[in-house]
Amino acid sequence: MxxxxxxxxxxxxxxxxxxxxxxxxxxxxxxxxxxxxxxxxxxxxxxxxxxxxxxxxxxxxxxxxxxxxxxxxxxxxxxxxxxxCPMAHMVDADKVAMLRSRYGDDLAVACYVNSTLEAKALSDVCITSANALDVIGQMPQPIIHLIPDRNLGAHIAGAIPQKQFIFGDGCCAVHDDIDACTVMALKDAYPGAPVLVHPECSAAVRALADVVGSTSALVGEVERGRAGTYIMCTVEGVRHRVAEFVGPEKKVVFPAPTPRCVDxxxxxxxxxxxxxxxxxxxxxxxxKGFCVEIDEELARRAARPVERMFSLSFAKRA
Ligand code: SF4
Known part of the structure; x- marks a missing residue:
């Protein structure tokens, strides 16, 4: 450095x-x-x-x-x-409008926080990979249009079968590109090593997981777990956090090619x-980088679903 x-x-x-x-x-x-x-x-x-x-x-x-x-x-x-982030832009506003017109009050649009302000402004509630189950589970609408990540959507839909889901068409290429065969190879190389998977990964990779969770949750698994080696299916940067807070006695290995986010x-x-x-x-x-300024009207519309998310996650915990 x-x-x-x-x-x-x-x-x-x-x-x-x-x-x-x-x-x-x-x-x-x-x-x-x-x-x-x-x-x-x-x-x-x-x-x-x-x-x-x-x-x-x-x-x-x-x-x-x-x-x-x-x-x-x-x-x-x-x-x-x-x-x-390319995925943040993978929201089809026309599809959102079409679904709203088709399903009316039966539909809620749930937007992953990994999205633009414009996408948030189209939505009823925001979610993260950590709170999506809690938040969507409390939405009164029976039909959920989850944008933009189709992999996160499919993961959540599997856990809330009582609702009908319509997924967006987006994905994170970094997580979506993690190949199930390379994860299988690591399972052979490190027998018994827990497989920790981010929900932005494909269904084939999620099917191999011992734990599917947000990045914080996956890091927490390594911090609290008893295994010596973990197979980590998310971006390689988490290695530094593990090295700093967990120490050399625990090892994280990543599927090849090592997942990195170019942005x-x-x-x-x-x-x-x-x-x-x-x-x-x-x-x-x-x-000069970039100093963030947000148009007042856009900020008002984008803040509403974020506040709804906070109120539902806090309500669940109270
Ligand atoms: S890893 Fe990179 S491309 Fe993927 S969701 Fe995060 S910021 Fe976007």
């Missing part, structure tokens, strides 16, 4: 009221300078509790937008403007330093 860039970033953290958030899928060097590492919703919630005026989200665009939606008074920066990998330490220099010091010669 370039220590002078890291020193510059540390100076900003000491001098300015800034917090740096990273996703489990970011590179090791980005995770190492972050104040908090978590999944996308955890990042948004940490930002709410943080006293910082400026939040840097070292992820993809929908993550920074969700943080801004929940923290409209804060400055939210994205180091790499080009880091954008998360676009975020570099240099870009993180530069976005701080540009927005906090006004150093125009540096890469």
């Amino acid at each position: 370039d220590s002078s860039i890291k020193d510059d970033i540390d100076q900003f953290k000491k001098r300015d009221n800034v917090t740096i958030l990273a996703h489990y899928y970011n590179s090791e060097e980005i995770q190492s300078v972050a104040d908090f590492v978590g999944d996308s919703l955890a990042l948004a919630k940490v930002a709410v509790d943080s006293p910082a005026d400026t939040v840097v989200v070292c992820g993809v665009r929908f993550m920074a937008e969700t943080v801004k939606l929940l923290n409209p008074e804060k400055t939210v920066l994205l180091p790499c403007a080009a880091a954008d 998360m990998d676009k975020v570099t330490l240099e870009m993180l330093r530069d976005v701080l220099m540009h927005h906090l010091d006004g150093r125009q010669e540096r890469g």
Whole structure:
């Protein structure tokens, strides 16, 4: 790691009221300078509790937008403007309109938080891979159109057979490309190793899982579990979290080719330093990243399903 860039970033953290958030899928060097590492919703919630005026989200665009939606008074920066999740855009607004017109009040549109603000604004409720079962289970409508991820949709539908599901056509190519044959090969190589699978993976891979869960849940399985080796079917960045908090006595192995998210990998330490220099010091010669601004009307419509999600997840826990 370039220590002078890291020193510059540390100076900003000491001098300015800034917090740096990273996703489990970011590179090791980005995770190492972050104040908090978590999944996308955890990042948004940490930002709410943080006293910082400026939040840097070292992820993809929908993550920074969700943080801004929940923290409209804060400055939210994205180091790499080009880091954008393809799946977040895989929502067919015409199909949503057609289904609403066909099924009327019997239909609810449930939108994965890994989506654009425009997709959220079309929806009745948002979900995450961690709370989808709780939240959708409490929706009164018998028919659920789950957007955009068809794999997450199929996973949830299997667990709530009393509802009818219509899936979106999107998927995360990183998770969808994980091949069941390579997972089988790892099961042969590491007999007894638990298979931990993200619900964005295909049905064939989910069928091999000992646990299907959100990234946080899968990391938690390694932290709490007794096995020495785990077969991890999600993005390789979680290896750093395991190495830091669990130690070398537990090993995680990944199916080949190693799953990596090209958009998360676009975020570099240099870009993180530069976005701080540009927005906090006004150093125009540096890469400026992206400062999230959301149109007021879009923010109002996109916030509604997110708030509904929170109210249903809290109601379930109360
Ligand atoms: S891992 Fe998949 S869902 Fe997550 S940001 Fe990358 S492309 Fe999007």
